[in-house]
Amino acid sequence: MIWDNNFAVSIFPILLQGLWVTVQITLLGTLLAAVLGLVFAVLRRLAIPVLSQVVSFLVVFVRGTPLLVQAYVAFFVLPAYGVSFNALTTGIVVIGVNYSAYMAEVYRSGIQGVPKGQWEAATALSLPGVRTWGRIILPQAIRTVVPMLGNYLIQMFKDSAVLSAITVVELMATAQAIGSSSFRYIEPLTLAALLFLAVSYPASRLVNRLERRYAPQH
Amino acid sequence: MDAVIQYAPLLWQGLLTTILVTVMGGALCLVVAFTAGLARLSRHRILRWPAGIFIEVFRGTSLLVQMFWLFFALPFFGIQLHPLTAAVLALGLNEGAYAAEVVRGAIASRAKGQTEACIALGMDPALRLRRIIIPQSIPAMLPPFGNVMVDLLKNTSLVSLVTVADLTFSAQMIRSTTGQTTAIFITILVMYFALSYLLTLLTSWLERRFALDRKALTLQRKENALMKVGAA
Known part of the structure; x- marks a missing residue:
């Protein structure tokens, strides 16, 4: 028999623990990406000399290089300069920064989508910059961004498997560890795949529905 | 930095493997994308469901x-x-699944009149797709295809985890023998960045090449050139 049911049942609880870590990485990583991405998008838009260009380049550079290599850099290079966290924290920061580069683009298109009249009205009312951004522009820009945030959340959920390469013990690493210690790969890897699917498929359905509800209304 | 120079041949080998994997994965991705994307649009459940x-x-x-x-x-x-x-x-199957949705979306969003005109002219479904619908959909597919290809390129770094000696794998080997972590990783980051930049350039060239109103564009460009000459 190729598929051993008893074995599959026995490893399921351990895999669920791995899934829980994956979910934690995803939620914290998305939070970080959402905040950092917003900061990047606003910094680019403000056109501060040097700083805005540096941010623009960083965003493009992060988008143009593999997550795995970025993770290696954070895991192997940074400790040499005295910056070191545990693998899980490093993983969350790496994936958060990686996705923030994508989120920055989403925010940017959201900000661009705000009609020019809104800016002009804010100027006419002589609102200070902070209030223009905080009360007028961002609330409108972020509305269109919500569904995209959901898409990136799901994407990150799947991408977080890459972090197993820097010893973060999430779902993928758990499955691999079970495989190499028991010499049975079919059950852990298949179950891991099914668990990924069981979370991401309903989630993407939900996001699709959100997308329709949050469609821009101006 | 001397580790990078000393091990340059190894990095070069890795780079070639990365390019090879990208090209083969990209080719498979395109085949999968059109097969699954078209099957998804089929009238027959037997094709539509497995593709879905x-x-x-x-x-x-x-x-x-x-x-x-695998x-x-x-x-x-x-x-x-x-x-x-x-x-x-x-790589090919995974990115192909994403690209299949691109194909499906681009074809599904064609103006209905095109299909109706084809039917009126008595074209059978295969000819309709091949001569009218697919060529018209290509400009709409190109930008998202470009993104998929850049994704594919970046994801080739994962093949190092199944012992394929690509750029990332070579870098890891050099790192563990020399310990010069920073120089090696910065080097391959820049190499990956250059590769994905090249892919972006290629995509935008293709976009211009396949633009629906390419003739209008070339005319415009000629006019602009003339204007410049006139101005000088």
């Missing part, structure tokens, strides 16, 4: 899981793939 399941499964699970499954689990079924084959297969 394929797309959802490969988009719904992690690329790394798929690659490991590499570690498949041998238990008596199928032992070469690491490179497993890697290319996983």
Whole structure:
């Protein structure tokens, strides 16, 4: 028999623990990406000399290089300069920064989508910059961004498997560890795949529905 | 930096492998994308459902899981793939599933009148797709295809985890022998960045090449050139 049911049942609880870590990485990583991405998008838009260009380049550079290599850099290079966290924290920061580069683009298109009249009205009312951004522009820009945030959340959920390469013990690493210690790969890897699917498929359905509800209304 | 120079041949080999995997994965991705994307649009359930399941499964699970499954689990079924084959297969199928949605979306969003005109002219469905619908959809497909290809390029770094000696794998080897972590990783980051930049350039060239109103564009360009000459 190729598929051993008893074995599959026995490893399921351990895999669920791995899934829980994956979910934690995803939620914290998305939070970080959402905040950092917003900061990047606003910094680019403000056109501060040097700083805005540096941010623009960083965003493009992060988008143009593999997550795995970025993770290696954070895991192997940074400790040499005295910056070191545990693998899980490093993983969350790496994936958060990686996705923030994508989120920055989403925010940017959201900000661009705000009609020019809104800016002009804010100027006419002589609102200070902070209030223009905080009360007028961002609330409108972020509305269109919500569904995209959901898409990136799901994407990150799947991408977080890459972090197993820097010893973060999430779902993928758990499955691999079970495989190499028991010499049975079919059950852990298949179950891991099914668990990924069981979370991401309903989630993407939900996001699709959100997308329709949050469609821009101006 | 001397580790980078000393091990340059190894990095070069890795770079070539990365390019090879990208090209093969990209070719497979295109085949999968059109097969699954068109099947998804078929009138026949027998084609539509398997394509739908394929797309959802490969988009719904992690690329790394798929690659490991092909590499570690498949041998238990008596199928032992070469690491490179497993890697290319996983990349092509995974990115192909994403690209299939691009194909489906682009074709589904064609103006209905085109199909109706084809039917009025008595074209059969195959000819309709081949001569009218697909050529018209290509400009709409190109930008998202470009993104998929850049993704594919970046994801080739995962093949190092199933022992394919690509750029990332070479870098890891050099790192563990020399310990010059910073120089090596900065070097390959820049190399990956250059490759994805090249892919972006290629995509925008193709976009211009396949633009629907290409003739209008060339005319415009000629006019502009003339204007410049006149101004000088």
